Amino acid sequence: MAEKEISQAVIGRLPRYFRYLGELKERGIERISSQELSDIMKVTASQIRQDFNNFGGFGQQGYGYNVEYLYDEISKILGIDKQHSLIIIGVGHLGQAIANYTNFTRRGFVFKGAFDTNPELYGTKIKDVEVRPIEEIEDFVIKNKTEIAVLTVPKDQAKSLAARLSKCGIKAIWNFAHVDLDVPENVQVENVHLSDSLMKLSYNINRYENKTKK
Amino acid sequence: MAEKEISQAVIGRLPRYFRYLGELKERGIERISSQELSDIMKVTASQIRQDFNNFGGFGQQGYGYNVEYLYDEISKILGIDKQHSLIIIGVGHLGQAIANYTNFTRRGFVFKGAFDTNPELYGTKIKDVEVRPIEEIEDFVIKNKTEIAVLTVPKDQAKSLAARLSKCGIKAIWNFAHVDLDVPENVQVENVHLSDSLMKLSYNINRYENKTKK
Numbered sequence: 001m002a003e004k005e006i007s008q009a010v011i012g013r014l015p016r017y018f019r020y021l022g023e024l025k026e027r028g029i030e031r032i033s034s035q036e037l038s039d040i041m042k043v044t045a046s047q048i049r050q051d052f053n054n055f056g057g058f059g060q061q062g063y064g065y066n067v068e069y070l071y072d073e074i075s076k077i078l079g080i081d082k083q084h085s086l087i088i089i090g091v092g093h094l095g096q097a098i099a100n101y102t103n104f105t106r107r108g109f110v111f112k113g114a115f116d117t118n119p120e121l122y123g124t125k126i127k128d129v130e131v132r133p134i135e136e137i138e139d140f141v142i143k144n145k146t147e148i149a150v151l152t153v154p155k156d157q158a159k160s161l162a163a164r165l166s167k168c169g170i171k172a173i174w175n176f177a178h179v180d181l182d183v184p185e186n187v188q189v190e191n192v193h194l195s196d197s198l199m200k201l202s203y204n205i206n207r208y209e210n211k212t213k214k
Numbered sequence: 215m216a217e218k219e220i221s222q223a224v225i226g227r228l229p230r231y232f233r234y235l236g237e238l239k240e241r242g243i244e245r246i247s248s249q250e251l252s253d254i255m256k257v258t259a260s261q262i263r264q265d266f267n268n269f270g271g272f273g274q275q276g277y278g279y280n281v282e283y284l285y286d287e288i289s290k291i292l293g294i295d296k297q298h299s300l301i302i303i304g305v306g307h308l309g310q311a312i313a314n315y316t317n318f319t320r321r322g323f324v325f326k327g328a329f330d331t332n333p334e335l336y337g338t339k340i341k342d343v344e345v346r347p348i349e350e351i352e353d354f355v356i357k358n359k360t361e362i363a364v365l366t367v368p369k370d371q372a373k374s375l376a377a378r379l380s381k382c383g384i385k386a387i388w389n390f391a392h393v394d395l396d397v398p399e400n401v402q403v404e405n406v407h408l409s410d411s412l413m414k415l416s417y418n419i420n421r422y423e424n425k426t427k428k
Contacts, residue, residue, distance in 0.1 A: 011417050015410035019392070042394075078413045079420030093314060097307035103392065103409050109416075147419065171419050174412060178233070178317065180256075186426075188418035190411055195317050196229035197404055198388060199292045202323075203225050204402040205361065205385050206293030212400075 006054050013051055014074055016041070021071040033064035080107045085146050086174075087113035089161060090153035091121060091131055094176060098150055099126045109148070113140050117157075137161075138168040147171045155179040162187075220268050227265055228288055230255070235285040247278035294321045299360050301327035303375060304367035305335060305345055308390060312364055313340045323362070327354050331371075351375075352382040361385045369393040376401075 020041055024032060034052075038045035052058050055077060058070050075081050086109050088095045098104070099111050114131045116122075121131045132140065140146065149165050151158050151173055158177030165173060165187070172188040175181055181189050234255055238246060248266075252259035266272050269291060272284050289295050300323050302309045312318070313325050328345045330336075335345045346354065354360065363379050365372050365387055372391030379387060379401070386402040389395055395403050 006421075008414075011414055012410075014417065015407070015413040016394075018413065019410070077417065077420075079416040080413060084416060084419070093307045093311035097311055098408070100307060101408065104412060107409065107413065107416075109412060148415065171422075172415050174415055180230075186422065188415060188422060190415040190418070192406065192408065192411055193229070194312070194315065194406065195321065196226075196233070197406055198318060198323060199229040199232065199294060199321065200222075200225055201362065201386050201388055201402060201404040202293040202298060202321075203228065203291065204404070205298070206291075207220075208385075208400065208402060 010051050010054055013043075014078055017048075017051070018071065018074045018078060021067055021074065024067045025071055029067055031064045032067055036064070083108045083110055084148055085110050085112045085144060086148040086150060087111075087115065087137075087140065087146050088126075088150045088152065089115045089134065089137065090151065090157075091116045091126060092152060095150070095152040096126055098152065099129070112144055112146060115140075117153075134161075137164060141165065141168045141170055145169075148174060150174045150176070152176045162189075224265050224268055227257075228292055231262075231265070232285065232288045232292060235281055235288065238281045239285055243281055245278045246281055250278070297322045297324055298362055299324050299326045299358060300362040300364060301325075301329065301351075301354065301360050302340075302364045302366065303329045303348065303351065304365065304371075305330045305340055306366060309364070309366040310340055312366065313343070326358055326360060329354075331367075348375075352378060355379065355382045355384055359383075362388060364388045364390070366390045376403075 020037070034045040034048045037048055055073070058065055058073055088099055088111065091099070091114050095114070099114065105111070111127060111129055114126050114129050115134045115137055116131050117134050119133070122133055124131050141149070147170070149170050149172070151161060153161060155177045158175065158179050159181060162173055162181040162183050166183045170187060172190070173181060173183065175189055175191045176194070178193055178195055180191070183189060234251070248259040248262045251262055269287070272279055272287055302313055302325065305313070305328050309328070313328065319325070325341060325343055328340050328343050329348045329351055330345050331348050333347070336347055338345050355363070361384070363384050363386070365375060367375060369391045372389065372393050373395060376387055376395040376397050380397045384401060386404070387395060387397065389403055389405045390408070392407055392409055394405070397403060
């Protein structure tokens with residue numbers, strides 16, 4: 001596979017390819033052309049070929065891609081052929097929703113620790129994982145070589161937690177707090193800003209109404 | 215404001231501008247230059263000017279933008295100067311997390327109805343809203359002129375629900391189910407695919423490790 005910097009836009013599309021390929025695999029389909037993939041995914045075949053060319057093209061022949069090979073290759077590129085340990089900080093509804101996603105476990109993300117500031121929750125369990133005080137994060141991350149921290153805390157706590165996590169060697173933060181985090185370049189951040197997403201939806205309602213009013 | 219089709223990439227950045235402007239407003243700051251905004255938001259000043267030029271430029275003078283004016287204009291563009299009624303379908307942890315986000319209420323998204331397939335939940339309340347059987351969705355949406363449906367159901371239920379919602383006049387679906395929906399063009403869809411986001415994070419961990427190994 002050619003080593004070069006791939007744009008985040010291409011990366012952002014890989015999980016969707018992976019999802020569709022997983023479904024094809026489950027249905028027992030062995031080969032698929034870029035045109036067929038284009039039809040089911042509703043992106044152009046040329047976009048698919050361009051995206052895949054970033055990774056050497058995945059050996060498409062005249063008769064298309066090998067579904068299982070493509071699935072496995074994309075899973076390696078996404079790093080989900082390995083296990084990743086994950087802790088959840090903030091075990092409100094959102095934290096619990098994430099802890100309970102069986103899909104994440106299937107993809108190799110293993111839920112190892114839960115932390116909260118509410119003493120009433122200490123010692124209670126979420127999916128067999130005990131909730132601990134937020135003060136114990138550093139110890140836990142270092143001892144357990146935790147890779148990913150999921151932040152589902154209010155925004156006023158998120159920045160200082162991100163700084164603490166960065167110092168004790170966390171590799172990545174999955175940030176649900178409604179604030180941008182400032183971390184060193186060895187810590188990867190992926191934001192899920194739900195308000196931003198809802199506003200985008202509201203924009204598109206508005207735009208459609210303005211368009212059809214005319 | 216000039217009427218033209220704005221790219222979804224630009225739209226995707228508007229909520230973030232809105233968030234930073236809200237913070238500036240709260241801090242009592244009245245004017246800001248594109249350079250100052252660039253420094254705090256970590257995007258180039260040229261990007262900011264280009265983005266704003268899509269909406270007529272927001273009247274920047276030599277001494278910068280009027281924060282309150284810019285905030286109000288962006289809120290109008292995003293359609294959050296009006297109220298939007300919202301129902302949540304699927305009241306597991308994720309549905310409850312969304313119902314409880316006070317931030318959404320502040321932005322004019324009003325939680326009006328909750329639906330689930332679990333009979334044990336019927337009649338229980340989430341934030342003063344009674345949980346109803348999923349069969350009642352059509353009646354409710356029509357009677358209450360509901361605009362937005364939040365789908366936090368398993369993926370095998372999402373597609374048929376999207377079809378039902380489209381038929382009874384919903385304007386938008388905020389989709390958390392891990393599947394792409396196929397709806398008519400008068401229904402706006404915004405997806406939050408959490409697995410996709412987590413895989414992107416995993417990719418970036420992998421990429422960073424490969425980069426530093428060399």
